[in-house]
Amino acid sequence: MTHVLEPELAVRLAGLTLRAKRTVDGLLAGMHQSPHRGASALFKEHRAYRPGDDPRLIDWRAYARSDRYTIKHFEHETQLRGTLALDISPSMHWGSGEVSKRDHAATLLAALAYLLTRQGDAVSLITFDDAIRVRLPARSGAAHLDYLMRTLAEPAQPAGVTALHQSLDKLIEHAGRMGLVVIASDLLDLDEHALDPVARIQARGHQTIVLHVMDPAELELPYEQPMRFEGLEGEPHVEVDPGGLRRRYREAIDAFVASCRRRVVAAGARYLLARTDIPPEHTLLQLLRDG
Amino acid sequence: MGFGLPWALAGLIAVAVPLIAHLMRRQKLPRQTLPTIEFLHRIHATRATRLRVVDALLLIVRVLLIGALVLVAAAPYRVVQSSLLDRQHALAIVLDDSMSMAAIYEGKTLIDRAAELSAEQAQKLPEGSEISVVLSGKPPRAWIRRSGEIETVRRVFGEIDPRSTRGDALCDAVRTAVELLLESELADRRLLVLSDFTPGTHAEDCEWPSRGIQVAFEAVSTPNPDNRRIASVEVVGDALSADGIRLDAQVLGTATDVPQKIRLRQRGQETQTSSVEPVEGGGEAVIAIPPGSTDAVVELRLDPDDVLSADNVRGVLLGSDTVHVLLVDGDPHPDPRKRETSFLAQALGVAPLIGRSFAVETLDAEDLSESAIIRSDVLVLANATLDEKWLPLIQRFVGGGGSLWITAGDRINPRAYGSVLRELLPGRYTATRMEERPLSLQSTTLPELQQAKVFGRTPIAETALDAVVTVRFSDGTPALVEHRYRSGRVTMFATTVDDAWTDLPYQPVFVPFVLDTLTRLAGRTNHSIEPYAAVSLPGSTPSQRIQVVTPSGRTVDLAEADRVAFRDTAEIGAYRVLVNGVQGARFAFVVDAPPGESDLVSKAPPEQPSRAEAVAAVASGTVEQPLAPWLLLLAIVLLFTELWLRQIRRR
Numbered sequence: 001m002t003h004v005l006e007p008e009l010a011v012r013l014a015g016l017t018l019r020a021k022r023t024v025d026g027l028l029a030g031m032h033q034s035p036h037r038g039a040s041a042l043f044k045e046h047r048a049y050r051p052g053d054d055p056r057l058i059d060w061r062a063y064a065r066s067d068r069y070t071i072k073h074f075e076h077e078t079q080l081r082g083t084l085a086l087d088i089s090p091s092m093h094w095g096s097g098e099v100s101k102r103d104h105a106a107t108l109l110a111a112l113a114y115l116l117t118r119q120g121d122a123v124s125l126i127t128f129d130d131a132i133r134v135r136l137p138a139r140s141g142a143a144h145l146d147y148l149m150r151t152l153a154e155p156a157q158p159a160g161v162t163a164l165h166q167s168l169d170k171l172i173e174h175a176g177r178m179g180l181v182v183i184a185s186d187l188l189d190l191d192e193h194a195l196d197p198v199a200r201i202q203a204r205g206h207q208t209i210v211l212h213v214m215d216p217a218e219l220e221l222p223y224e225q226p227m228r229f230e231g232l233e234g235e236p237h238v239e240v241d242p243g244g245l246r247r248r249y250r251e252a253i254d255a256f257v258a259s260c261r262r263r264v265v266a267a268g269a270r271y272l273l274a275r276t277d278i279p280p281e282h283t284l285l286q287l288l289r290d291g
Numbered sequence: 292m293g294f295g296l297p298w299a300l301a302g303l304i305a306v307a308v309p310l311i312a313h314l315m316r317r318q319k320l321p322r323q324t325l326p327t328i329e330f331l332h333r334i335h336a337t338r339a340t341r342l343r344v345v346d347a348l349l350l351i352v353r354v355l356l357i358g359a360l361v362l363v364a365a366a367p368y369r370v371v372q373s374s375l376l377d378r379q380h381a382l383a384i385v386l387d388d389s390m391s392m393a394a395i396y397e398g399k400t401l402i403d404r405a406a407e408l409s410a411e412q413a414q415k416l417p418e419g420s421e422i423s424v425v426l427s428g429k430p431p432r433a434w435i436r437r438s439g440e441i442e443t444v445r446r447v448f449g450e451i452d453p454r455s456t457r458g459d460a461l462c463d464a465v466r467t468a469v470e471l472l473l474e475s476e477l478a479d480r481r482l483l484v485l486s487d488f489t490p491g492t493h494a495e496d497c498e499w500p501s502r503g504i505q506v507a508f509e510a511v512s513t514p515n516p517d518n519r520r521i522a523s524v525e526v527v528g529d530a531l532s533a534d535g536i537r538l539d540a541q542v543l544g545t546a547t548d549v550p551q552k553i554r555l556r557q558r559g560q561e562t563q564t565s566s567v568e569p570v571e572g573g574g575e576a577v578i579a580i581p582p583g584s585t586d587a588v589v590e591l592r593l594d595p596d597d598v599l600s601a602d603n604v605r606g607v608l609l610g611s612d613t614v615h616v617l618l619v620d621g622d623p624h625p626d627p628r629k630r631e632t633s634f635l636a637q638a639l640g641v642a643p644l645i646g647r648s649f650a651v652e653t654l655d656a657e658d659l660s661e662s663a664i665i666r667s668d669v670l671v672l673a674n675a676t677l678d679e680k681w682l683p684l685i686q687r688f689v690g691g692g693g694s695l696w697i698t699a700g701d702r703i704n705p706r707a708y709g710s711v712l713r714e715l716l717p718g719r720y721t722a723t724r725m726e727e728r729p730l731s732l733q734s735t736t737l738p739e740l741q742q743a744k745v746f747g748r749t750p751i752a753e754t755a756l757d758a759v760v761t762v763r764f765s766d767g768t769p770a771l772v773e774h775r776y777r778s779g780r781v782t783m784f785a786t787t788v789d790d791a792w793t794d795l796p797y798q799p800v801f802v803p804f805v806l807d808t809l810t811r812l813a814g815r816t817n818h819s820i821e822p823y824a825a826v827s828l829p830g831s832t833p834s835q836r837i838q839v840v841t842p843s844g845r846t847v848d849l850a851e852a853d854r855v856a857f858r859d860t861a862e863i864g865a866y867r868v869l870v871n872g873v874q875g876a877r878f879a880f881v882v883d884a885p886p887g888e889s890d891l892v893s894k895a896p897p898e899q900p901s902r903a904e905a906v907a908a909v910a911s912g913t914v915e916q917p918l919a920p921w922l923l924l925l926a927i928v929l930l931f932t933e934l935w936l937r938q939i940r941r942r
Contacts, residue, residue: 090326091326092326094324094325094326101326186326188326188327188329190329215326217325218325218326218327223323225321226320227320227321227322227323228320228321228322228323229322229323229324229325229328229331230322230323230324230325230328231324231325231326231328231329232324232325232326232328233326235328235329235332236332237328238328238331238332238335239320240331240335241940241941243941244940244941245331245334245335248334249330249331249334252330252333252334253327253330256330
């Protein structure tokens, strides 16, 4: 992959802005509202002091007037911290056409990184399979974006297997405070608890987006003649006539996709099916439009 | 179980095709990586066992399908007991009762064995069936015509003559049997042929039914085909020669350690025995018959007998080329040398010098007898006044094959000849006249006749349409006229055969003229016939008793008739004919063994026209039942099963 982010795509996405629905705290002031109370130019409200609140936030003037401990809240515009997670397991390196799922996912994440960087937000990148393989810390600026792009563009040798549960658990540790977490994966970890970490990511205050990257051939099994199907992650091969079991396969895949969607949404995150035969800008537009 | 086309079984190699295709398919399936293979595993896991079973069944079905088609091509059949096939059917049995089937094996003739097998087959016929039996000995006979009374039929098989001397007419018998089968209303028609299939049967030349009739062959043969026979006898000399007659007999067949002899039988009595000198392929024997024998026929018997005794006998005609001439002198001259019969006898006496043989008997007209006429081949009436009492006898004599030569003279009564024998004669004698100038004789075959001078003649007029004028007078009128009357010949000569009216008797040409004329007249019938052939013989009259003595010594009286077709000729050997107890040489005949019937080496029965068409009933009680229709049905079922399994597999 020589161009992760095609120039044409970068131009078309130039007018778009990414706004988080939820307030995130960030170290840098920006366009995003911070949920954190503290020193800021914009007063929001008073509330009664509760044990555990920082005593430095007590409004002593209000205490003088009312003889009650009151906390003064301000709204701050903060810098967004975006964490982009790319599944690089062997199954992601497969594609029925010219573009593999990994390439497609990298394109989507690069576009998001570009948007965030243009807004002055900090973007970090994590690649994983059954472990975290690469981790770029959250930075902003053109130099970091370039570095991030090159990392996405680097052809990685498939290794390991898809192990969502343990990889996402580790991702939580690296995602830091509340921010935006975008996970691009084919989710081909059929463990029923594989997506449980998504809920925990959400619980940490992140806004989580799961881009479920699927090849159309995976969804439709378009093959006609009997074939010897082989797995990419050590699964045993199977010789079948796909025509004879296409209907049942599609039912199983549809159920799998629906299950993934249901579990992600149940965790409070957003789910988006990213088919590799659908241009990435369409997927991004849908992501941003649905806000 | 057997196969009509066993070479087609080579096609069984084709059953390897699905096996190889199955293995090749496993090896050459296109490979496809698929990240979601786990889903295929989950789905396939529930089908895998079923698919393995279906695949195995498909493989088996395809192998069986190809195997079944190959077997169909090989025309398989199985041998089952015919009693299992209880369907009513029309059965025609062609039973060979020719002479070769009279060969003895383990105390029975082959005809006996074939009859027993036929009876067994008849007993196994289902109720309502019908049976026909055709005997193929010459001439072929429909022994039983489409009878449903099986038990009765079974019994009459025992009435077939086991000592047949017949020739073979298998093809005609098959044709008759097929006609009988086609007359049947039963749809299941079967033809069973029981024969030794020796070369004499010529079975390969028969027209075997190809459709609608199932044909089966049962070879009934002897494992010991060594058969000796008297193949030929050459007669050297004749009874008139000084050395008598020598018979050179040739014996064919494998010689045995037992010395062989040939016994000569004359008039039913054994008179000589001669040893057979072994030579390659048989033996030879010489039998000498002293001079003076008057036997027209003798018989040779080979001793000891072998598997086929019928051809160990051979009748031999002695002097069969000798013409018996009865010269009747109608005007005996006081000088015996001047008699017409004397001139004729002198001419005939030269005959042996030129290789011809005439036995001459001379009688005066008043001594003429019926038996003398019957014994002769040619009756010469030389200037004889015709006594009306002889007219019927002469007519019967000529009509039965005898020949008559009438020569002219002053004793000829033209009116009597013209009225009584008009039908018999080739022309009509007119009034005798003497010529003022001698005439000569003209003949294309004997030009020397023109040297003879004729002074008197009884001209011949009104010649018959079929008459042939072989000699003419120089004025163009007929001199010698011939024609046929029934089985005999009649010749008229317009002048004398003495020197009364002509000097012909003194001409050298007289001898060939007489010999040629008598030889032409004596054209003989064949005296050697096959068994069961008819011989035309003169019938008895109130005053003349005709009897035939068979080789076994049996005497058969012939009925009163002009001619009798004698058919009691089953025995091989010499037949003598007695005229009032005296041997009539002219009628002796021999019956020879049918050609080809002495060779007992069996050939393979002919190929059946269509093995697929023929469910062959054989005399052993079994049938060859074709399996191709069932295999074809199985192949169709397998084909549909294969299609069904493929559908199952795709679900």
